[in-house]
Amino acid sequence: MKDKLRQLLEACMENGSEADLSALKFLLEGVHEKIDQNKNTFIGPLLHMERKIDEDSCEITVPLHPVLHNDLQIIHGGITATLLDTAMGSIAHFHLPEGFGAVTNQLNIHYIAPGIGDAIRCRAEIIHKGTKTIVVAGEAYRSDGRKIAYATATFFIIEI
Amino acid sequence: MKDKLRQLLEACMENGSEADLSALKFLLEGVHEKIDQNKNTFIGPLLHMERKIDEDSCEITVPLHPVLHNDLQIIHGGITATLLDTAMGSIAHFHLPEGFGAVTNQLNIHYIAPGIGDAIRCRAEIIHKGTKTIVVAGEAYRSDGRKIAYATATFFIIEI
Amino acid sequence: MKDKLRQLLEACMENGSEADLSALKFLLEGVHEKIDQNKNTFIGPLLHMERKIDEDSCEITVPLHPVLHNDLQIIHGGITATLLDTAMGSIAHFHLPEGFGAVTNQLNIHYIAPGIGDAIRCRAEIIHKGTKTIVVAGEAYRSDGRKIAYATATFFIIEI
Amino acid sequence: MKDKLRQLLEACMENGSEADLSALKFLLEGVHEKIDQNKNTFIGPLLHMERKIDEDSCEITVPLHPVLHNDLQIIHGGITATLLDTAMGSIAHFHLPEGFGAVTNQLNIHYIAPGIGDAIRCRAEIIHKGTKTIVVAGEAYRSDGRKIAYATATFFIIEI
Numbered sequence: 299m300k301d302k303l304r305q306l307l308e309a310c311m312e313n314g315s316e317a318d319l320s321a322l323k324f325l326l327e328g329v330h331e332k333i334d335q336n337k338n339t340f341i342g343p344l345l346h347m348e349r350k351i352d353e354d355s356c357e358i359t360v361p362l363h364p365v366l367h368n369d370l371q372i373i374h375g376g377i378t379a380t381l382l383d384t385a386m387g388s389i390a391h392f393h394l395p396e397g398f399g400a401v402t403n404q405l406n407i408h409y410i411a412p413g414i415g416d417a418i419r420c421r422a423e424i425i426h427k428g429t430k431t432i433v434v435a436g437e438a439y440r441s442d443g444r445k446i447a448y449a450t451a452t453f454f455i456i457e458i
Numbered sequence: 459m460k461d462k463l464r465q466l467l468e469a470c471m472e473n474g475s476e477a478d479l480s481a482l483k484f485l486l487e488g489v490h491e492k493i494d495q496n497k498n499t500f501i502g503p504l505l506h507m508e509r510k511i512d513e514d515s516c517e518i519t520v521p522l523h524p525v526l527h528n529d530l531q532i533i534h535g536g537i538t539a540t541l542l543d544t545a546m547g548s549i550a551h552f553h554l555p556e557g558f559g560a561v562t563n564q565l566n567i568h569y570i571a572p573g574i575g576d577a578i579r580c581r582a583e584i585i586h587k588g589t590k591t592i593v594v595a596g597e598a599y600r601s602d603g604r605k606i607a608y609a610t611a612t613f614f615i616i617e618i
Numbered sequence: 619m620k621d622k623l624r625q626l627l628e629a630c631m632e633n634g635s636e637a638d639l640s641a642l643k644f645l646l647e648g649v650h651e652k653i654d655q656n657k658n659t660f661i662g663p664l665l666h667m668e669r670k671i672d673e674d675s676c677e678i679t680v681p682l683h684p685v686l687h688n689d690l691q692i693i694h695g696g697i698t699a700t701l702l703d704t705a706m707g708s709i710a711h712f713h714l715p716e717g718f719g720a721v722t723n724q725l726n727i728h729y730i731a732p733g734i735g736d737a738i739r740c741r742a743e744i745i746h747k748g749t750k751t752i753v754v755a756g757e758a759y760r761s762d763g764r765k766i767a768y769a770t771a772t773f774f775i776i777e778i
Numbered sequence: 779m780k781d782k783l784r785q786l787l788e789a790c791m792e793n794g795s796e797a798d799l800s801a802l803k804f805l806l807e808g809v810h811e812k813i814d815q816n817k818n819t820f821i822g823p824l825l826h827m828e829r830k831i832d833e834d835s836c837e838i839t840v841p842l843h844p845v846l847h848n849d850l851q852i853i854h855g856g857i858t859a860t861l862l863d864t865a866m867g868s869i870a871h872f873h874l875p876e877g878f879g880a881v882t883n884q885l886n887i888h889y890i891a892p893g894i895g896d897a898i899r900c901r902a903e904i905i906h907k908g909t910k911t912i913v914v915a916g917e918a919y920r921s922d923g924r925k926i927a928y929a930t931a932t933f934f935i936i937e938i
Contacts, residue, residue, distance in 0.1 A: 306486040326466040340525040365500040375562040376540025402535040406886045566726045626806040646786040660845040685820040695882040696860025722855040
């Protein structure tokens with residue numbers, strides 16, 4: 299397996315452009331962080347998420363990189379959705395007792411401006427905490443301060 | 459740069475579990491396909507998307523891999539969102555003349571069942587094509603045939 | 619009370635325009651139908667809803683009248699929402715056993731074209747029936763056949 | 779026409795229950811207010827809407843009445859949608875120059891608690907004002923202070 303991985307990397311480097319090498323670096327650093335910090339998902343470290351959370355809100359910041367682009371060379375709407383869903387799910391989970399988790403039941407996103415620049419920052423806060431569901435709102439901003447998306451989601455509370 | 463990448467890979471392999479090595483393989487194969495087939499985004503090949511498209515619908519199929527999991531060890535809602543947004547955006551774009559693109563303005567997803575199993579298949583079709591916007595619906599299924607999500611989106615038509 | 623109602627009607631008729639009298643007729647006929655047919659809500663007969671329902675779908679048709687207009691003299695988006703929610707809730711309820719009801723948890727509507735003309739027809743069908751929720755889609759058409767809205771909703775199943 | 783209206787009212791009163799007479803009063807008072815205050819829609823006065831608006835927000839309050847109930851004897855989800863859409867559309871319109879209007883393009887509502895009690899109060903504020911669209915959020919509360927719904931909407935700016 300390890301030799302296979304080395305061969306894959308060499309094959310990528312042989313024909314890859316500078317942008318491709320930069321993407322490799324972005325991804326390998328993500329996996330390295332996942333291993334090094336013993337994280338329990340790949341998506342967080344692969345996107346280089348930094349998370350701040352307290353009772354009031356969860357903030358997730360990620361650097362932007364062409365590896366996250368869509369055909370139009372702006373951040374893929376699905377990546378923004380991933381960041382918002384993660385921030386909103388994190389704050390929902392934060393408000394649950396031990397042994398319970400929050401799964402997304404419905405996600406609604408208004409895309410407002412193109413996601414460009416150095417970084418995206420998402421901020422989520424609770425709209426309503428019930429016994430079966432939690433409703434959360436989230437906003438995404440780019441580094442020049444412009445709002446790029448506004449989201450709401452319903453999470454189901456489940457035993458885990 | 460290349461030596462830096464080799465060192466990163468070695469560092470990952472030194473301490474990584476089997477699951478981590480499998481993730482590295484999944485990602486490196488994605489980048490390799492991007493380079494080899496000269497694709498214009500990373501997200502498609504990184505997720506190993508296979509796409510079928512004609513006038514009626516766009517279908518995107520991806521294999522599932524733990525690299526796409528959330529904390530609960532099922533496919534991250536943001537990944538499902540990425541697949542649905544890509545399939546819906548592709549069918550919207552397919553119906554536009556040369557020189558025009560479709561950007562997501564609003565995305566709404568109902569999550570129905572956990573994304574588990576071997577693969578996810580998304581299917582998108584046009585609900586309404588106007589002069590300024592296109593409304594699209596998309597469904598996601600897992601390999602046992604169970605529907606896991608239903609989505610709708612409004613795309614803005616822009617000149618590119 | 620009855621004299622009060624007679625006085626109110628006379629006051630309306632004294633200063634009302636032809637459009638106002640037509641609105642009064644529309645509303646009084648609605649209340650009359652509610653009483654005459656012993657219906658259990660006012661909203662259905664007030665909007666003059668006609669409903670066809672079977673296992674596959676629920677169709678609700680209403681005549682358009684200026685009493686339903688917004689400031690721009692087209693059908694108020696909230697009325698379209700009421701029709702879609704009613705049609706979607708009806709088909710959800712149709713699929714439940716005796717003693718259970720369906721309450722709207724999330725409603726999402728894409729408005730596509732202005733609601734004008736003689737009548738609006740809504741058609742709803744089940745997207746997914748689970749043990750706790752039902753996901754439904756609905757479409758609204760005007761009498762010239764043009765689609766004016768596309769909706770989805772999540773209903774919670776409750777004991778009643 | 780006037781005799782026809784009088785006959786309709788008598789027919790309603792002859793067989794109507796106390797609840798039906800109360801509904802007639804609610805509706806006739808609405809039409810009377812529409813005529814008396816020369817309002818340009820019926821929906822506002824029929825629902826007995828009271829509106830406060832300034833740059834920051836629009837608040838709409840309505841009394842609850844069984845005429846607004848659904849089959850489960852709580853406020854119909856479509857009525858809540860009508861109030862939220864009206865409050866959100868009003869604040870959007872408030873921020874537009876003379877000669878422009880705001881039409882709902884997409885409406886998303888999370889229903890949180892049953893709409894019961896004496897009155898419903900909706901409050902809407904701007905999330906984003908662009909050149910082509912305005913994104914607005916709205917909340918609905920009942921008189922005991924409990925939040926019953928959270929909504930977002932995209933409005934298109936049109937020339938009127």
